[in-house]
Amino acid sequence: MTQEIVPDTKDWTWTLERPCPDCGFDAGAVTADQVGILVLQAAQPWTEVLERADARDRRTPGVWSDLEYGCHVRDVCVLFAQRTQQMLEEDDPAFANWDQDVTAAESNYAEQDPAAVSTELAEAAAAYARAYGEVTGEQWARTGVRSGGSHFTVLTLAQYGLHDLNHHLHDVGAVGVQTQQ
Numbered sequence: 300m301t302q303e304i305v306p307d308t309k310d311w312t313w314t315l316e317r318p319c320p321d322c323g324f325d326a327g328a329v330t331a332d333q334v335g336i337l338v339l340q341a342a343q344p345w346t347e348v349l350e351r352a353d354a355r356d357r358r359t360p361g362v363w364s365d366l367e368y369g370c371h372v373r374d375v376c377v378l379f380a381q382r383t384q385q386m387l388e389e390d391d392p393a394f395a396n397w398d399q400d401v402t403a404a405e406s407n408y409a410e411q412d413p414a415a416v417s418t419e420l421a422e423a424a425a426a427y428a429r430a431y432g433e434v435t436g437e438q439w440a441r442t443g444v445r446s447g448g449s450h451f452t453v454l455t456l457a458q459y460g461l462h463d464l465n466h467h468l469h470d471v472g473a474v475g476v477q478t479q480q
């Protein structure tokens with residue numbers, strides 16, 4: 300019997316204003332020219348994480364396994380690339396609600412193949428990085444709003460997404476990327 304995951308209901312947008320005390324990532328320090336490379340760097344450790352013999356094991360009750368986190372990170376890369384594109388194509392779009400816990404259950408994260416997830420995550424991160432590589436000048440200031448009411452620019456959405464990617468490396472005991480100031 301699989302233990303239920305305790306949903307994370309925190310509003311993590313505060314990470315745009317100050318470094319995360321858990322993972323140490325300073326999202327607000329990320330500049331536009333750093334986004335793509337940091338996305339790729341944050342994806343690299345997942346190959347080793349997903350090769351762990353215990354990648355499917357939930358080491359802490361109510362918390363995702365490394366595999367489940369890897370699936371989530373893959374899906375975050377896809378979602379944030381889509382949202383970035385939406386912000387570039389539409390004026391101040393409202394993003395559809397995304398419940399990560401529903402996605403995890405419906406996509407059966409715990410039963411996915413770690414090797415396949417590793418490949419898919421690398422591909423999704425590359426597409427995510429490319430999406431930001433195509434953003435120029437004033438496009439970084441284009442806006443969008445999340446279903447909960449949080450407003451983002453293309454840059455702050457990138458910063459927020461990078462914190463998510465980095466924080467989940469911390470969650471699985473891998474070394475995350477660091478911002479340079």
